[in-house]
Amino acid sequence: MTPSRAAFAAILGKDLRSELRTLQSLPAMALFAVTTFVIFRFGLDRTSLSGSLAAGVLWATLLFRLFVAEREEGGFDAIRLAPIDRSVLFAAKAAALLVYLLALELIAVPIFALFFLDSVAGLAPLALILLLADLGLAATGTLISSMAVNSRARDLLVPLVLLPLVVPLMIAATGATDPLLAVGGPGYHRFGTWLMVLGLYDLIFGLVGYAVFDFLLED
């Protein structure tokens, strides 16, 4: 068996190098986010948003970019043939997706603030919610996209299976974001509870991924 750390670094390094070279996912995701904000701004006919509406617009946009982020894996069979622990493959693919998501948020959240927010005071605690939500999205996104990697109905299968799975995550993320973007400055009503829900979701799907990834890669 190849040592786990070496295999993890090899797969993550390959994914990031490939993305940096082609810049396929990030510009597409960023453009998608900006377009969605523009549509919301004109569709809602509002120059500023707060509370649950702001949380909804932000998370709807950030969730949809996950589907833009998924793409084809050219050499997946070769990785499956390597003497590596399958949980390392899961961890490396999830880490790569997490990096994409965080990189996109570095672009999308300031644009969101510019378009819709009167105050940026809630953005610092929002970073913690984004991180926890991204961990969950990376785990579920990796699980489902790996399951569908060899399927001809991949484009249909991924959103169909992924969307119901991330509903609890979205409820917790919008619930935690709502008071942070309230009129008059950030509030922390049930903030800790929603963070615990997000953490629990991450833990459950991290463990599920670790346990079933090997099985999902079988035909």
Add this chain to the structure above:
Amino acid sequence: MDGHDRSEAAVSAAGLRKDFGERTALDGIGLELPPGDSLVVLGPNGAGKTTLLRILATLLRPSGGEVVVLGCSLPGEAWKLRGRIGYLGHEPLLYRDLSGRENLRFHARLHGTSGERAEARIAELLAAAAMERRADERIAELSAGMRQRLAICRCVLHEPELLLLDEPDSNLDAEGRELARGLIGPGGGRTRVVVTHDPDRFLPEADQVLRLGIGEAAAVS
């Protein structure tokens, strides 16, 4: 050799079956291939040749029967087998956005080799495939024949004991075929299973031949 006994068959199968839903792709395949021998698999399109190869490579689970490869019973001991086989499929299994050299480095790292040892092995293979001058170009920019040469390098990079080759001469010109023979040809004590539509080219190298038919019993000769 991880407990692999040379006196045992390198590849053995009995009553091997593979179903895809209602359709049976392989039915009742039996074979016994000693270490170091070459098996050539022939048959029309849809006869299950690639399916057989993917089962031996641990990429597909058999639906029934027994399969033992290099002493590992499949699918239960597939994890012990990975890293000991070299698989060359219809796709080159290379990343289009990386160069040939970067792809080979990546696969070397997956197989636990890096640094000078990996670079020396990669340089040796690139020279053997006459690909040194194009090794730093992205895979997407190379011709199908050049990708196949690099795929062959990837297949033997980790010095596998068993080669599973699906139409290895695909897209290769005469020079490429000759170079490929040096890398994945018979000899060197390596066991080979070769799927081909070109019996004239591969039958002279075969120790055994497995003929698969559609709806017919498989025949080993």
